[in-house]
Amino acid sequence: MVVGLGNPGTKYHWTRHNIGFECLNLVHRRLGSPSLQTKFEGQFAKVRLGGQDVCLVWPLTYMNLSGRCVAQFARFY
Numbered sequence: 001m002v003v004g005l006g007n008p009g010t011k012y013h014w015t016r017h018n019i020g021f022e023c024l025n026l027v028h029r030r031l032g033s034p035s036l037q038t039k040f041e042g043q044f045a046k047v048r049l050g051g052q053d054v055c056l057v058w059p060l061t062y063m064n065l066s067g068r069c070v071a072q073f074a075r076f077y
Contacts, residue, residue: 003070042073
């Protein structure tokens with residue numbers, strides 16, 4: 001699992017608060033922009049990196065609440 005941290009909404013778009021989202025967006029685009037799904041208070045895409053199955057995860061909660069989303073993904077996958 002690779003998690004990009006940030007805050008939802010346009011207010012934080014392209015701010016330092018969303019650098020994690022922007023980095024993950026770049027990786028996602030370079031991997032061909034696989035389809036996004038919504039689950040556990042976040043969006044995710046399943047990809048292959050270095051021969052391994054990996055979930056790219058964007059928590060849709062505010063950054064200080066992102067642990068809820070990350071913990072659910074970690075338990076499930």
